[in-house]
Amino acid sequence: MGRVLVIGAGGVGTVVVHKMASLPEVFPEIMLASRTKSKCDAIAEKIGGDRIRTAQIDADKVPELRELIRAFKPEIVVNVALPYQDLHIMDACLAEKVAYLDTANYEPLEEAKFEYGWQWAYHERYRDAGITAILGCGFDPGVTSIFTAYAAKHHFDEIHYLDIVDCNAGDHGKPFATNFNPEINIREVTQKGKYWEDGRWIYTKPHEIHKPLTYPGIGPKESYVIYHEELESLVKNFPTLKRARFWMTFGQEYLTHLRVIQNIGMAGIEPVMFDGREIIPIQFLKAVLPDPGELGENYTGETSIGCRIRGFKDGKEKTYYIYNNCSHVAAYKETGAQAVSYTTGVPAAIGTMMYLKGLWKKPGVFNVEEFDPDPFMEQLNLLGLPWVELHDVDLEV
Numbered sequence: 267m268g269r270v271l272v273i274g275a276g277g278v279g280t281v282v283v284h285k286m287a288s289l290p291e292v293f294p295e296i297m298l299a300s301r302t303k304s305k306c307d308a309i310a311e312k313i314g315g316d317r318i319r320t321a322q323i324d325a326d327k328v329p330e331l332r333e334l335i336r337a338f339k340p341e342i343v344v345n346v347a348l349p350y351q352d353l354h355i356m357d358a359c360l361a362e363k364v365a366y367l368d369t370a371n372y373e374p375l376e377e378a379k380f381e382y383g384w385q386w387a388y389h390e391r392y393r394d395a396g397i398t399a400i401l402g403c404g405f406d407p408g409v410t411s412i413f414t415a416y417a418a419k420h421h422f423d424e425i426h427y428l429d430i431v432d433c434n435a436g437d438h439g440k441p442f443a444t445n446f447n448p449e450i451n452i453r454e455v456t457q458k459g460k461y462w463e464d465g466r467w468i469y470t471k472p473h474e475i476h477k478p479l480t481y482p483g484i485g486p487k488e489s490y491v492i493y494h495e496e497l498e499s500l501v502k503n504f505p506t507l508k509r510a511r512f513w514m515t516f517g518q519e520y521l522t523h524l525r526v527i528q529n530i531g532m533a534g535i536e537p538v539m540f541d542g543r544e545i546i547p548i549q550f551l552k553a554v555l556p557d558p559g560e561l562g563e564n565y566t567g568e569t570s571i572g573c574r575i576r577g578f579k580d581g582k583e584k585t586y587y588i589y590n591n592c593s594h595v596a597a598y599k600e601t602g603a604q605a606v607s608y609t610t611g612v613p614a615a616i617g618t619m620m621y622l623k624g625l626w627k628k629p630g631v632f633n634v635e636e637f638d639p640d641p642f643m644e645q646l647n648l649l650g651l652p653w654v655e656l657h658d659v660d661l662e663v
């Protein structure tokens with residue numbers, strides 16, 4: 267089908283290219299480019315069969331990106347580097363008239379803040395250039411938004427209450443580690459809580475609202491309301507929502523480490539002087555924490571992520587729970603990466619497939635829930651992330 271340029275050779279990038287390489291009829295030519303070329307080469311070697319070409323790229327440099335795009339001529343660029351690179355890669359795609367897909371919304375380096383506004387501002391320019399940008403195509407955001415779109419399309423006349431529930435019941439055997447890029451992860455989970463209710467955002471202290479929720483095959487786990495980026499696009503695209511929240515499980519040990527990290531200033535993003543040079547505390551912290559890409563080998567247990575929805579169908583109230591459970595061991599066996607990278611990378615590969623097949627192709631900048639969920643849902647079942655639906659159950663929320 268088409269040539270694909272994947273940018274970012276971390277845990278997620280590893281899974282994306284593994285999955286793409288296993289589908290030669292859809293992805294005949296794949297290039298993996300990242301800041302450190304040796305990481306791309308190691309991934310390509312592991313996959314073997316000369317399936318992956320590699321390149322060095324600094325994705326913060328638009329001229330470099332444009333040159334690489336001109337040389338390789340991809341149909342779509344898949345951005346699984348960091349959120350800081352989103353706008354630079356979108357700029358390069360726009361200039362070279364190539365489609366764009368990512369898994370996380372833009373975040374400025376100097377401010378711990380993420381929102382879609384910066385990327386939505388490209389909509390008219392992408393539309394006028396006739397190219398597609400697909401935003402947030404990981405698991406959450408990504409599959410959770412597609413689950414919501416699928417529920418709205420097939421099971422509800424109106425959805426009123428949405429609770430996205432994200433449980434990682436895995437054990438990596440380390441006292442403290444983050445499951446994806448530590449800098450992005452710690453910035454996300456230490457911010458204030460925020461959810462949508464009756465047409466406005468409600469703010470809470472970090473981790474203020476919590477309760478045990480029961481996850482299928484796992485059992486009850488303490489779950490905390492945090493702000494997560496898909497809420498912003500979902501309340502816009504599903505205006506019947508009266509309330510939308512995002513819950514994530516954290517262990518006590520994890521929360522204690524986070525509190526210490528914050529209290530001693532190691533989550534800081536302002537530069538401090540150390541030994542005659544400026545360092546950013548959270549970037550230094552990343553350098554000493556376990557690399558999330560290396561956690562897979564001894565990771566046991568599974569993740570369970572889904573949507574709990576209440577609304578109306580044919581004049582009657584209805585509840586619905588749709589979820590996927592993903593085993594860390596199975597993910598590692600297939601790709602050499604743990605389930606958090608797997609559940610992000612597989613949807614990114616499927617979203618790219620949707621574009622190449624012409625199923626998700628329209629000019630402009632769109633969140634995943636703005637496309638037809640059906641062909642994507644079908645591929646989830648085929649490509650390692652099967653989903654389960656429960657009707658008229660106690661949602662606990």
Ligand code: NDP
Nearest residue numbers: 274275276277278301302325347370404405406407446447
């Ligand atoms: P990693 O830190 O493991 O990987 C990021 C990769 O991007 C690294 O290889 C890094 O290079 C590369 N990179 C960073 N800066 C640049 C740059 N300027 N130019 C080129 N390459 C660069 O992160 P993950 O794989 O865990 O996460 C990847 C993305 O996926 C993140 O944006 C994250 O937020 C998102 N994500 C989304 C989820 C979802 O469900 N939607 C869930 C989990 C993650 P180097 O190796 O040199 O450091």
